[in-house]
Amino acid sequence: MLPDLRPLKLATASRLLDPSKRICQYEVPGGGVCRDENCEDAHLSRIAGHGGRGGAEPTDPETAEYLLNALPSKWLADNNVSLPKVSSAIRQVRLKNPQMGFEERVAHALAALGPSLPP
Numbered sequence: 375m376l377p378d379l380r381p382l383k384l385a386t387a388s389r390l391l392d393p394s395k396r397i398c399q400y401e402v403p404g405g406g407v408c409r410d411e412n413c414e415d416a417h418l419s420r421i422a423g424h425g426g427r428g429g430a431e432p433t434d435p436e437t438a439e440y441l442l443n444a445l446p447s448k449w450l451a452d453n454n455v456s457l458p459k460v461s462s463a464i465r466q467v468r469l470k471n472p473q474m475g476f477e478e479r480v481a482h483a484l485a486a487l488g489p490s491l492p493p
């Protein structure tokens with residue numbers, strides 16, 4: 375069973391919409407695309423998504439941190455799962471399957487880390 379990812383996505387969306395953040399310089403005056411995953415600025419393209427995909431997606435480290443808090447600690451301990459491991463598992467899945475949706479990607483990453491989660 376997959377942990378509920380909605381709080382993570384909501385948190386990401388509200389952060390991206392934070393009016394105190396400046397708009398990323400790569401996207402102003404427009405047309406540009408920021409390729410820096412760790413860029414902390416607001417990105418209009420990420421809020422809107424690309425062709426209905428993407429949108430307010432958390433970064434891999436953010437997702438990993440959220441999952442580590444959301445997953446049962448016994449499962450984490452049994453499978454020796456750590457923050458860097460989760461982060462790199464998500465990254466691997468994303469690199470291999472660039473078209474894969476966010477939830478599916480997380481599911482694949484977790485499946486690579488250990489046996490399926492208890493419901």
Ligand SMILES: [Zn+2]
Nearest residue numbers: 398408413415
């Ligand atoms: Zn940027």
